[in-house]
Structures are given as structure tokens and as C-alpha cells.
Amino acid sequence: MGIYDFVVKNIRGEEKSLADYKGKVLLVVNTASKCGFTPQYQELQALYLKYKDAGLEILGFPSNQFAAQEPGSNDEVQQFCRLNYGVTFPLFAKGDVRGETAQPLFQYLTAQKGFKGFDPAHPAAERLMAALQKNFPDYLPGDSIKWNFTKFLINREGEVADRYEPTTTPASMAGDIEKLL
Amino acid sequence: MVKVYSITSCPWCDKVKKYLKAKQVEFEEYNIELDEAAKEECYRISGDLTVPVTTVNGKDYVLSFDKEKLDALLGL
Numbered sequence: 001m002g003i004y005d006f007v008v009k010n011i012r013g014e015e016k017s018l019a020d021y022k023g024k025v026l027l028v029v030n031t032a033s034k035c036g037f038t039p040q041y042q043e044l045q046a047l048y049l050k051y052k053d054a055g056l057e058i059l060g061f062p063s064n065q066f067a068a069q070e071p072g073s074n075d076e077v078q079q080f081c082r083l084n085y086g087v088t089f090p091l092f093a094k095g096d097v098r099g100e101t102a103q104p105l106f107q108y109l110t111a112q113k114g115f116k117g118f119d120p121a122h123p124a125a126e127r128l129m130a131a132l133q134k135n136f137p138d139y140l141p142g143d144s145i146k147w148n149f150t151k152f153l154i155n156r157e158g159e160v161a162d163r164y165e166p167t168t169t170p171a172s173m174a175g176d177i178e179k180l181l
Numbered sequence: 182m183v184k185v186y187s188i189t190s191c192p193w194c195d196k197v198k199k200y201l202k203a204k205q206v207e208f209e210e211y212n213i214e215l216d217e218a219a220k221e222e223c224y225r226i227s228g229d230l231t232v233p234v235t236t237v238n239g240k241d242y243v244l245s246f247d248k249e250k251l252d253a254l255l256g257l
Binding site: 064084 | 188190191193194231244245246247
């Protein structure tokens, strides 16, 4: 079973085979489904615009499993939503990314690359850890997806090259992406 | 007819719709995620693709769930 064997659903509910992305460098991200302040979207969009012509594709998978509390909830609250969050890379249908109901793609990705901890240098790391311990303590053990914006980088051969936790900003991944392009 | 432009899974859109229903304002909802023509219309009105956008005449509009501005727009 490889990454190209998976079939996922697009935002309209139609099936899309990941084999359609063969030969590209892929960044698979579980994104937030709520309409709050989510700066990683902007950084992901910036990566996409910079590298898409060189062969990068970003695939976003919205999930509401972490919807209750954003770690950065003291950030400004905007009372509107933006169509596709202002990004032009593909966003797929909303679905689960962890637990027994997780989409098979995410079961596969987390089995390929386990959880190695949050980057303590990230300003949100402490808040994120506290939020998990308080609200979702059962999310902490194991290799499962811990929060929105966990990122999996896949090389042109379809191998999962690395996993980045929400505490790694998309902008700081540019060097790793360039190596694979 | 009052028009509300929305997207799927948009809590602010839901609040606007709920508010209009509570005020017994009849409206039509257009999901700009699923309706390409509505998306273009919404962009023409507000110059962006943010929702909820509420309008009566296709010109004046209220972005977001803002009771005061909605009341003013709809004469409530």
C-alpha cells in the first residue's frame, strides 16, 4: 500500500485518486475547519505560490476534530469566513484524521511517520500542550495526529519523507521542500 | 428579496440565518462554495470572497454577523 493507492473525496464529495499526483512533491496537511484566525493558511499559500511551478502540490484536509479550542484563541477573532480560506491549493472534504474514524490516508501517514514531539521553541507549543492535556488527554499518547496543521512531506517517489507538527511553521519548511524538488 | 451569501460550515453564516429567521425576514441563501454564479455575484458586490454577505439590492451589503448593521440594512 502506497500513497498513490488512496482515493479521497474532494470538497464536492467526488472521488479523487492520489495517483493523479504521481511524480510531484506533496505536502499533506490537516487543516482547521473553523473560520478563526489561522495564520498557517497564509504561509502554506505562500509556499504553494513559490513552488507549485517546480512541482509542489499542497493537499489540505479540513477536520473539525480539534475545533473546540484553538491554541491561539487570544488572537483576534474575525466574524466572517473566507471561501477556501483564501488558498488556491486543493482542499478536500471535511473528515476525521485521528482515532478509529480517521480517514485511511491519515492512518497510513501516521504509521509511516510517528510523533516525535512538539518544537518547544515555537511560541504556541506550551499553550498547545496545555490545551491537549486539559481537553484531549487521550490524544497525547501514540503517533496519532495531535492538532490542526500537522504536515507530511512526500517525495516524488511517493515516500513519506518527513512529518512536521503544528509547531513547525510552513515557512520554515522551505529548505526541506527545495531539497525534494 | 434578501440574499445571504454563505459557505458550508460557516458559523457566522448560520448566525445571520438564525437571526433573520427570528426576525421573520424571508431570505434566499446562496452557497458560493457550490454555486459558481453566486460566487461571482458575491465578489461583484463585496469585492472579496468572505461571507456571510447579506444584501437586499445587490449593492449595499453587510459583511459578517453584525446585528446593528443588519438592522439598519433591513430596516428592522
